[in-house]
Structure formats: structure tokens, C-alpha cells
Amino acid sequence: MIALVDCNSFYASCEQVFRPDLQNRPVVVLSNNDGCIIAANKEAKALVDIPMFQPVFKIKKILDDHHVVCFSSNYTLYSDMSRRVMDTLKTFSPLIEEYSIDESFIDLSFYQGKALETIAHKIKDTIFKNTGIPVGIGVAKTKSLAKMANKFAKKIPENNNVYVVDSEEKRKHLLQTSTIKDIWGIGRKHTVRIENTGKKTAWDFANMEVAWVRKEMTVIGERLWRELNNFPCLEIVTSTDAKKGIGTAKSFGKKLDDYGLVEEACSYYVAEVADLLRQQKSAATQMEIFLTTNYHNDGDKQYRNKIIITLDSPTNSTIKLTQQALIGLKKIYKDGYRYKKVGVNLFHLVPEHQIQLNLFEQPSKIESKKLTDAIDTLNDKFGKNKVKLATVGNREKQWALIKEHRSPRYTTQWEELLTIGGL
DNA sequence: TCTGGGGTCCTAGGACCC
DNA sequence: TCTGGGGTCCTAGGACCC
Numbered sequence: 126m127i128a129l130v131d132c133n134s135f136y137a138s139c140e141q142v143f144r145p146d147l148q149n150r151p152v153v154v155l156s157n158n159d160g161c162i163i164a165a166n167k168e169a170k171a172l173v174d175i176p177m178f179q180p181v182f183k184i185k186k187i188l189d190d191h192h193v194v195c196f197s198s199n200y201t202l203y204s205d206m207s208r209r210v211m212d213t214l215k216t217f218s219p220l221i222e223e224y225s226i227d228e229s230f231i232d233l234s235f236y237q238g239k240a241l242e243t244i245a246h247k248i249k250d251t252i253f254k255n256t257g258i259p260v261g262i263g264v265a266k267t268k269s270l271a272k273m274a275n276k277f278a279k280k281i282p283e284n285n286n287v288y289v290v291d292s293e294e295k296r297k298h299l300l301q302t303s304t305i306k307d308i309w310g311i312g313r314k315h316t317v318r319i320e321n322t323g324k325k326t327a328w329d330f331a332n333m334e335v336a337w338v339r340k341e342m343t344v345i346g347e348r349l350w351r352e353l354n355n356f357p358c359l360e361i362v363t364s365t366d367a368k369k370g371i372g373t374a375k376s377f378g379k380k381l382d383d384y385g386l387v388e389e390a391c392s393y394y395v396a397e398v399a400d401l402l403r404q405q406k407s408a409a410t411q412m413e414i415f416l417t418t419n420y421h422n423d424g425d426k427q428y429r430n431k432i433i434i435t436l437d438s439p440t441n442s443t444i445k446l447t448q449q450a451l452i453g454l455k456k457i458y459k460d461g462y463r464y465k466k467v468g469v470n471l472f473h474l475v476p477e478h479q480i481q482l483n484l485f486e487q488p489s490k491i492e493s494k495k496l497t498d499a500i501d502t503l504n505d506k507f508g509k510n511k512v513k514l515a516t517v518g519n520r521e522k523q524w525a526l527i528k529e530h531r532s533p534r535y536t537t538q539w540e541e542l543l544t545i546g547g548l
Numbered sequence: 549t550c551t552g553g554g555g556t557c558c559t560a561g562g563a564c565c566c
Numbered sequence: 567t568c569t570g571g572g573g574t575c576c577t578a579g580g581a582c583c584c
Contacts, residue, residue: 156552163552180551198552225555225584312582343558345581374553421551468553527550 126233126241126264126291127361129271130214130248133259133279133286135227139206140196142257143535143543151193155181158376158527159197167245169193197528205536206256213255217248224359230268230361245287258474265290268359269352272309273327274299290346300328300353310349315342327353365473372413377524380419382463387416390452390524392469392516395450398469403501408439408480410473412446414453415484419465430457439473442497446471448512449511509518 132138136154141147150376151169153162161178172191181188181195188195207226215221220232236244245262251258264276270290277299278288290296308317308327318341324330330338331353338349348358373394381387391414402409415431432453440446450469510517533541 158550158552160551178552182550185550227584310582314581342581343557368555369554372554376552419551422549 126236126266127268128231128233128241128245128248128262128264129268129278130229130231130252130260130262131226131275131276132227132370132534133261134164134170135207135258136168136196136198136203137166137169138258139203140199140532141166142206143532147194152196153188153193154196154198154532156198158378159529160376163198195530199532199534201534201537202532205534206258209256210252210258210260213252214248216251217244220361220363222363223365230271232361233264241291242289243288245289245449246285249286259286259294261286263288263290265296267352267357268361268392269309269349270296270299270355273303273307273353274305277303287371289530292333296355297328300331301326303327305330305437308349308353310345315346318342361401367407367476369474370470370472371401371405371407371409371474372468372470373398374415374466374470375526376466377464378527379524380463380465381524382461384458384460385518386524387458387464387467388454389518389522390453390513391416391469392447392452393522394467394469395447396443396517398471399441399446400501402441402471402474403477403497406477407438407474408441409446409471410439410475411435411471412449412453413470413472414450414457414468415470416454416457416464416467418462425463426461428459428461428462434459439475439477441477442493443500444493444497444513447516451516484533 134152137152140152140154149168151172152166153169154164155161156163156178159181161180162184163177165177172187172193176184187193197336203226207510211223211229213232214229218233218235222230224230233241233244241264245264249260249262252258261275261279263271263276263278264287265271265274274288274290274477278284281288288295290298290299304326305311305319305324306313308330311319311330319330319333322333322337324333331350333350335347335350338350342349351358371456375394376502377390381390412434413431414434417429418425418427420427420429434449434453436445436449454467500512504510533543535541535543
């Protein structure tokens with residue numbers, strides 16, 4: 126049996142752990158630049174139907190009227206809290222798949238013959254005791270069923286955040302009370318396609334002709350169909366393979382029409398992805414640079430473009446990548462537009478110890494690696510970006526993300542530790 | 549005025565090989 | 567007139583996830 130453990134309104138819960146005064150109050154967390162709503166606790170969801178990913182300015186009045194507490198996203202805090210939750214989970218099973226920042230699949234075969242419902246409650250209570258984060262747990266024979274059981278566990282209050290699919294009856298009940306779009310892996314498009322055939326519930330889907338499913342939804346759909354029928358097709362994935370591509374692209378805090386600032390932002394993001402690349406000990410063969418104006422804004426002149434740069438030989442040197450990135454940026458940058466976003470993507474990653482040098486390349490690689498290593502060491506010791514390329518600029522980041530309501534990084538910065546009044 | 553960011557997997561079709 | 571059969575590799579685009 127497999128359990129899917131999922132934190133309840135994770136980002137909002139993280140904020141509430143350190144703010145007991147916000148218990149039972151509506152809380153939402155905003156995306157980068159405080160643009161959209163990306164998490165809402167149950168009090169906030171109960172108040173109004175807060176649509177996720179809605180731009181905040183469209184529902185500002187609702188938030189104000191109900192005194193909803195808004196936080197900018199604080200990923201440093203959420204990542205650290207996630208680690209704590211996962212550490213606790215690891216004490217219950219040796220086989221864990223960290224599926225996302227707030228959920229994990231865990232293998233429960235270790236507990237064969239024991240009452241899984243009791244175990245699940247114990248896991249839930251221990252996580253809450255250790256971290257203050259409430260979780261829901263779904264248990265079933267397959268990952269897809271566990272995922273749905275988890276949703277069901279949270280939806281029905283009597284379930285008390287735990288639902289175990291350990292009988293044919295319960296499987297049927299779960300599937301019959303779930304809609305098509307409740308199924309994990311079925312999104313908007315497929316929901317329409319399936320509903321057009323007259324099916325309404327997950328149970329209907331699980332009883333469709335498998336040939337139809339295969340034809341319309343490819344092998345992914347067929348696996349899902351089999352999983353809902355209790356045949357495991359998806360394994361718990363414990364090893365995390367090196368990523369196949371690494372990228373970053375963030376909207377500026379304000380629109381930019383100055384090449385120098387766009388260049389600064391671009392350099393900054395290249396340094397960021399190059400760092401990630403070195404952390405996973407890979408080197409990139411290809412790099413894409415793109416920039417775009419704000420396409421939501423009809424009034425502005427629109428322009429977007431990208432350029433793909435093939436590197437002479439794979440590299441993870443910030444210096445080399447930045448050089449190439451800025452040559453590329455210059456080629457696609459056009460004056461006279463107000464830019465909203467610049468981004469960089471690295472592809473065709475290879476392990477750094479397998480770099481095939483270009484036939485004509487001078488063996489200066491070693492020196493360049495020494496320099497990069499030295500910079501990494503200094504930054505590890507003295508803090509992020511203490512040593513950086515001049516192209517990143519040394520002034521205040523005029524393009525920085527807007528984060529007006531960011532909470533302290535309670536668990537990772539000494540200066541931001543939680544203080545308790547009166548002590 | 550204000551609209552996120554980071555991923556994965558699969559298929560079809562082109563281009564090429566023997 | 568008659569035009570095989572078996573492959574690989576790569577990319578773009580679709581669909582979905584958190």
C-alpha cells in the first residue's frame with residue numbers, strides 16, 4: 126500500500142506556524158511580484174470562492190472587505206519547513222518519493238498486516254507535533270488512488286484528514302463521489318473530451334473501454350485507467366535524476382526600457398542557473414535567452430523574441446555563460462519597448478566530468494574552473510552574491526521582484542528569528 | 549497601475565541510416 | 567507499369583503537474 130501525504134494549504138500553513146495570532150483567520154499567499162494568489166487557507170477559501178491564480182488587483186476589494194491577511198511568497202521559509210516535514214516522514218518508511226515541496230508518496234508495505242488507518246493518523250499527528258504543519262493522508266494500492274483518497278480525506282470533515290482505500294467498497298465509494306476533473310492527471314482538455322461521451326464520475330471513467338482511453342489519452346491515460354482499477358503502473362521514484370533542463374525567468378518588479386537594466390537582470394539570472402548547474406555537477410551545451418513585453422497589456426507595443434546559443438563545448442562557468450548570454454541578448458533586444466521579463470534556459474545538460482572539448486579549444490578550462498570554484502567557495506562562506514560579475518551591477522536592483530508583505534525567514538536567518546514579546 | 553514560475557512525459561513527423 | 571522494410575535521432579507541440 127502507498128500513502129500520499131500532502132500538507133494542507135502549505136504556504137499559508139507555514140506562515141501561520143509563526144503567527145499564532147492568525148489562527149482561524151483567512152490567510153493567502155501571493156506569487157512573485159505579489160501578482161496572483163497561489164495559496165489560501167481554509168478560512169480564506171470558506172469566505173469567498175477565491176480563485177487560485179487570479180490577479181490580486183481583480184479581487185482586492187473582496188480581500189479588504191474580509192480582512193484577509195496577505196503574504197508575499199517566502200520560499201526560503203517554505204523550503205526549510207518542507208525539509209522538516211520530509212525529515213519526519215522519513216522516520217516512518219525507508220521508501221519515499223518527494224513529489225513536490227508539500228507532498229510525498231511513501232511505501233507502507235513495511236506495515237503489512239497492521240491497521241493502516243491508525244498508522245496514518247500517527248504520521249499526521251507526528252508531523253503536526255514536530256512542525257506545526259497540518260497534513261492530509263490518502264492510502265491505497267496505487268499512487269493515483271492514493272492521490273484521490275488524499276483529496277477525499279480533506280474534503281469530507283468526518284474523514285479527519287485520513288482516508289484508506291482498503292476494500293473494493295471504499296474504492297467504489299471514492300470513485301463514485303469524485304468527478305472526472307478530480308482525477309489526478311486529467312486536466313481541462315481531457316475532462317471535456319471525457320464528459321462529451323456522457324461520463325460524469327471517476328467511476329464512469331474507470332469503467333470506460335480501455336481502447337478509447339488509449340486512443341484519446343495515449344499511454345498516460347491508460348496507465349491512469351489501470352491505476353484507478355487497482356493495477357499499479359506507477360512506481361515510487363526515490364532517486365532524483367539530474368535535471369534535463371534548468372531555467373529561470375522572472376517578471377521585473379516594474380517595466381524596463383533601459384538596456385543596461387535588462388542586461389543586469391539577465392546576468393543575474395544566468396549566474397543563478399549556472400550555480401544550480403554546478404550544484405548538480407552538470408554542464409550545458411545549449412542556452413536560450415528570451416525577453417518579452419507585458420502581453421497582458423493591450424495598450425503597449427508588444428515584442429517578444431528568443432535566441433538559442435550553442436556553446437563551443439559544454440560549460441557550467443558563470444563567466445562563459447554570461448559572455449554568450451549577453452551577446453545573444455544584444456541581438457534580440459530592440460529599443461523602444463517596455464520589457465516585462467527576461468529569462469534564460471539551459472539545455473542538453475551533460476555530467477561535468479564527461480565534457481568533450483572542442484577540437485580547437487585551448488586547454489584553459491582548468492584555470493577557469495579554479496576561478497569559478499574560488500568564487501563559489503567565497504559565496505558559500507560569506508553569503509550569496511558577495512562575489513559576482515560586474516555585469517550584474519553593484520547598485521540596487523531596480524528590476525527586483527516586489528515583495529511588500531514578506532514574512533521573516535524565521536528558520537534560516539539569525540537576524541530574523543522569531544521573537545516573543547516580554548522575554 | 550497591477551496578471552507566477554518551474555517542471556515532466558509523450559507523440560507525430562521530419563530527416564536520416566542500412 | 568513496376569518503388570522494401572527496418573531502424574534511430576531529434577524537435578515541436580500538447581497535456582498535465584505543483
